[in-house]
Structures are given as C-alpha cells and as structure tokens.
Amino acid sequence: MNSVVAASVQQRSVVLVTPDTELRHKLSSLLSDMRWQVFPASGGAEAMMHLGSLEPEAMIVDHWLPDLDASEFAEYAATVCPATDMLQMDGSCNGSKVRSARRNELLHALREAQECCVERTPATGGFDGAAWLHAPVTVPFAAPMAVVKEALPEVAEEVKMHLPEFVGDALKMRELAQQIRLVAPHATANVLVLGETGTGKELVAKAVHRLSPRAGKPFVVLNCAAIPEHLLEAELFGHTRGAFTGAVSSRMGRIEAAHGGTLFLDEIGEMPLPLQAKMLRFLENGEIQKVGENEPIRVDVRIVAATHQPLEELARDRRFRPDLYYRLAVFPVEIPALRERREDIPMLVEHTLRKLGDSMPRKSISSEALSLLMELDWAGNVRELCHMVHRAVILCGEEAGIRPEHILLPGRFSAMQH
Numbered sequence: 001m002n003s004v005v006a007a008s009v010q011q012r013s014v015v016l017v018t019p020d021t022e023l024r025h026k027l028s029s030l031l032s033d034m035r036w037q038v039f040p041a042s043g044g045a046e047a048m049m050h051l052g053s054l055e056p057e058a059m060i061v062d063h064w065l066p067d068l069d070a071s072e073f074a075e076y077a078a079t080v081c082p083a084t085d086m087l088q089m090d091g092s093c094n095g096s097k098v099r100s101a102r103r104n105e106l107l108h109a110l111r112e113a114q115e116c117c118v119e120r121t122p123a124t125g126g127f128d129g130a131a132w133l134h135a136p137v138t139v140p141f142a143a144p145m146a147v148v149k150e151a152l153p154e155v156a157e158e159v160k161m162h163l164p165e166f167v168g169d170a171l172k173m174r175e176l177a178q179q180i181r182l183v184a185p186h187a188t189a190n191v192l193v194l195g196e197t198g199t200g201k202e203l204v205a206k207a208v209h210r211l212s213p214r215a216g217k218p219f220v221v222l223n224c225a226a227i228p229e230h231l232l233e234a235e236l237f238g239h240t241r242g243a244f245t246g247a248v249s250s251r252m253g254r255i256e257a258a259h260g261g262t263l264f265l266d267e268i269g270e271m272p273l274p275l276q277a278k279m280l281r282f283l284e285n286g287e288i289q290k291v292g293e294n295e296p297i298r299v300d301v302r303i304v305a306a307t308h309q310p311l312e313e314l315a316r317d318r319r320f321r322p323d324l325y326y327r328l329a330v331f332p333v334e335i336p337a338l339r340e341r342r343e344d345i346p347m348l349v350e351h352t353l354r355k356l357g358d359s360m361p362r363k364s365i366s367s368e369a370l371s372l373l374m375e376l377d378w379a380g381n382v383r384e385l386c387h388m389v390h391r392a393v394i395l396c397g398e399e400a401g402i403r404p405e406h407i408l409l410p411g412r413f414s415a416m417q418h
C-alpha cells in the first residue's frame with residue numbers, strides 16, 4: 001500500500017473500554033490488523049484520559065465499568081467528543097450515528113474477539129458472561145444486553161451507587177457525585193473540598209483517589225491542624241538525620257510517601273504562611289526538599305485539600321496565599337451541610353444501623369424517633385448523626401428498636417441521671 005494511503009488509514013482511531021483483559025487484548029489485536037489505531041482502557045477513568053487528548057473516530061464501550069457508570073460515561077464521552085461514533089459491546093450504537101460500513105467492520109471484530117474469549121469473566125468478578133459470549137452465534141447480536149442485565153442485578157445496583165461508601169441521594173449530593181466522577185480521572189487536577197465538619201470531606205477525597213488512575217498507589221492523609229506548627233514542615237517534606245533536635249533518623253515526608261498517588265491535606269486553611277510558600281514551590285515544579293537536605297527530589301502527587309473555612313475569602317484578605325489557593329482550587333467542590341439535605345437522614349441512619357449490626361444486635365428505628373432525627377440541626381453533620389445513632393443503639397439495650405427516648409439530645413443525659 002502506498003504510504004500516503006497507509007497514513008490516512010492509520011489515522012482512524014478507536015478507544016476500546018472494557019475491564020476484560022483477554023477481550024481487550026484480542027479485540028485490540030484484531031482492530032490493529034484492520035488498521036485501526038487502538039487506545040485500550042480498562043475503565044472509564046483511563047478512557048477519559050484518552051478523550052482528553054484525542055477525539056477518536058469510534059469508541060467501543062463495555063456495559064459494565066469498574067469505576068464509572070457505563071451509561072453516564074457514554075453520555076460524558078458524547079459531550080466531550082460529539083463526532084465520535086459510539087458502539088456498545090452488544091453491538092448497539094448511540095442513535096444512527098455509527099456509519100454502517102464502520103459499524104459492520106467494528107462488529108465483525110467484536111464478534112471474532114468474543115468468539116475467541118469464551119470464558120468472559122471481568123476482573124471485577126461481577127458476572128459470568130459465557131452465555132452472553134456465545135450469543136453472537138446463537139441469537140441476534142443485539143439481544144445479549146438483557147441477558148447481562150438479568151445476570152447482574154447486584155452489579156447493576158453497585159454501578160448506580162453515587163460514590164464509593166458515600167450515602168446520599170439528595171439532588172446536591174448527586175450533583176457532587178457527578179462532579180467527583182468527572183474530575184477524578186484527571187490525575188493531575190488538584191481538588192479543593194469545602195464543607196462543614198463531619199460532612200464527609202475525607203470520604204470525597206478517597207473517592208477522588210479511588211476513581212482516578214492513581215487508585216493503585218498510596219492515599220496519604222495529613223491533617224494540618226493536628227500537627228504542631230514547628231513539626232509540620234518535616235511531616236510534609238521529610239527530614240534528614242540530625243536536621244533538628246530530636247531528628248534521630250532520617251524520615252520520609254507525607255508528600256514523598258504519596259508518590260504516584262494522592263495526598264489529602266485536611267484543614268489546609270491552618271497551614272502556616274511560611275509553609276504555604278514551600279507548598280506552592282512543590283506544586284509549581286513537582287520537587288520537594290527534605291529538611292536538612294540540599295538535593296531536591298521529584299515527586300508525582302495529586303493534592304486533594306479540604307477546609308471548613310471560607311478559603312477564597314481568606315485568600316482575598318491575604319490570610320491565605322492567593323497563589324496557593326488558585327493552585328489548590330483547580331476544581332473546587334462543596335459538600336452541603338446535613339441540614340440542607342434532610343431527606344438523606346433516613347438513608348444515613350439505615351446505613352449506620354447496618355454497619356453497627358456487624359458488631360452488635362441489629363436494631364430498627366421507630367418512625368417517631370426518625371422524625372425527631374430529621375428535625376435536628378446537626379452542627380456536626382453526618383459524623384454527629386452516626387454517633388447519635390450509635391448512642392441510641394446502646395441505650396436501646398435489649399429492645400429491638402430505637403424510640404425517641406433513646407435519642408440523646410443535649411441536656412437530656414444529665415436529666416436522665418437524676
């Protein structure tokens with residue numbers, strides 16, 4: 001083939017998203033033979049990285065992705081790359097966009113790959129897709145989706161979960177989950193989480209990490225308010241032996257410990273100004289210098305910072321470095337206070353009772369007690385609610401369910417003792 005034609009044919013690119021390693025390899029090789037340039041991805045996060053840098057001609061997406069809801073991912077991909085033709089693993093496509101010649105070509109590769117991978121069981125272990133795989137031979141190609149859905153009720157539920165370990169269905173929480181899912185795959189975008197105490201800032205940080213390509217690497221936490229000011233620098237950047245009184249051996253700092261992964265900096269508003277300057281330097285050039293060491297070390301870390309303070313306002317008043325603020329707040333998200341999403345309270349109570357049920361007899365809650373919980377203001381947000389439910393379960397004793405008397409309101413404990 002002459003080189004000009006070869007080059008133009010080679011330009012056809014396809015992003016192939018499936019957690020099934022065998023199927024991915026087989027399909028990649030078949031498509032490459034058909035002169036497609038293949039960008040394989042094992043999940044939605046990895047696929048989004050490809051979409052950030054190229055607009056492929058086509059995309060093949062599995063029904064189930066380990067990290068993102070497959071249909072939401074497809075919707076996202078359609079907005080980022082509107083010209084890309086999208087093909088599902090069952091052979092269906094989004095509307096009539098996929099041109100028939102291309103569809104037939106991709107379908108042919110799909111069929112062949114599936115016939116080769118008889119035992120199709122994704123790494124996620126969610127389902128045994130053998131029946132589905134045989135489908136191209138025995139039933140029309142578009143039918144197997146229903147088979148997969150039937151076989152997968154639990155996985156389908158899990159996919160609908162908003163964020164890992166995160167309970168909440170209020171509109172604001174769903175919007176938050178959507179934002180997290182979108183930013184998580186962008187592995188170098190720093191995230192600033194704003195929210196009152198106990199709203200779940202650390203949970204959000206963990207979700208950003210777990211849904212990102214950094215998921216297999218460390219997630220390290222540092223609470224800037226919990227470490228005395230004079231020790232914070234060594235804790236963050238590490239120190240050499242003898243760098244200061246008490247430094248009996250050299251030690252790796254939290255930034256280096258998070259190399260490849262994510263560092264969650266809680267209460268970032270408490271970071272002293274001189275240290276903010278050093279943090280800024282690290283964010284600008286990706287290098288850290290241990291206390292007592294001259295040689296810098298290169299580290300690759302994503303920062304998720306959190307605060308209950310109005311950081312933008314602090315930056316405006318120069319009580320927090322504005323340049324650092326802008327570096328951290330590449331993608332700010334705000335978690336609403338519990339009193340702004342009272343409809344989530346029953347779900348959170350149920351979640352807490354279920355968790356407590358692992359270590360003590362499972363309790364229920366009366367509707368009167370639940371109504372009482374729905375009325376409170378929850379200055380300590382979800383954490384306070386969880387603790388109050390825990391106390392109520394203990395006060396319940398042998399009784400099967402929590403009643404209003406078991407809800408320990410401020411002042412009620414001393415009243416009970418008299």
Ligand SMILES: Nc1ncnc2c1ncn2[C@@H]1O[C@H](COP(=O)(O)OP(=O)(O)OP(=O)(O)O)[C@@H](O)[C@H]1O
Pocket residue numbers: 165166167168195196197198199200201202203204266308351382383386
């Ligand atoms: N949406 C949620 N679903 C389930 N559990 C939650 C949720 N939000 C918070 N929690 C629970 O509440 C507790 C507090 O959460 P977390 O530590 O993430 O809050 P935080 O905002 O970081 O608090 P602080 O500002 O005090 O550090 C944890 O036990 C967490 O598991």
